[in-house]
Amino acid sequence: MTTVSDIENMIARVGIGDRNAFSALYDATSAKLFGVCLRILNNRADAEEALQEVFVRIWQKASSYSANGYSPMTWLITLARNLAIDKLRARKAPTTDIDDVPDLRDQGPTPEAAAIASSERAQIDTCLNELDDGHADAVRGAYLNGDSYQELADRFDVPINTMRTWLRRSLLKLKECLSR
């Protein structure tokens, strides 16, 4: 199984222009990153386009990876998620292709899943649960679906400024809990 340090090595080698490492990194991480793009964009064609841009970006930015202090899967997932949300925002009318739901699920644990201790996962869940009603869903919706303030405000039926005040307050509470 590919380990976190394998991924780290691959990124480092991609950083010096190693195409074999790029190929190996793609094989090890594309399913996870495609999953991120699909979840955010909810459309296969858009997600394929996004994944292509993600790997171009990885090729370009890998040389600066070692200096930034990120764990490798966080770096890759953050990059993919940000790019997918950029595309989502750029898309004029949001499409909801229910038929586009993922159909090719990978089996087995991913390096990322193995890397993230369940205790950390439990900690963010615990801390999210300490937030006021619904605010945890807002944070989750923003992270997992790429919801915008407007979408969150519509869902909670509050003005966008109120939504923002709530969310910022929730973030500070969340941070306080996580650093306990």
Place this chain on the structure above:
Amino acid sequence: MSGSTDIDKDDFALAGEYALHLLDAKERAAFEQRLLNEPALRAALREWDEDFATMANEFEPVSPPDHLKAKIELDMFAANTPSHGVSAHFWSLRRFIASAVAVAALVMIGFYSYNLNRFSPTQVADMITADESLFIHAGYQDGDDELHFIRHKGTTGEGRSLELWLIPAGETVAVSLGVIPEQERGVMPLAAEHAAAIKGGTLAISDEPFGGSPTGQATGPVLVVTPITDL
């Protein structure tokens, strides 16, 4: 988890909003500008990214389609490939060969027309570009040493050539099958190792200088990538 303690709460919340991608384009750009000069802000953002990433196991892994990897590598490395100082001599040789191939193809078209009734493809690929400006059908009959094509739609730009590439199954490196002749229909000769790799492979077309890529790798934009299907 240190380094972010010396920024105020507002900035901390702002970094969280940035990490969630909730800021509008203008705020986002302003924050990115600050990131360049403020290590404490970068540290705060990294903490948020790492914290939020613990939710990332809810992103279900999904295998992307097989041909996507080849397309990505073809696009990227074609664009990034320096020309390796390919000499003008080599270039003109390629051009000569391409012309010779074109003439040969013309001759073979007659042959193909003659043999039309005997061709029954076992593998095909309908290569249609995203904007539908180009539609080329390719057909291959098992055991043949040539690939049949029908250009349903689209012409080649002035002074340009469309080059056909084969990405064999399980491979990521594309091999050139040559320039697609300008005719509406015809055949392209296949080397034995390429013929053997048609089944399960993927075809791609790139837009190249006249006579085809001078480097042996796609240099122009890849217009379409289509997996070959069995009939």
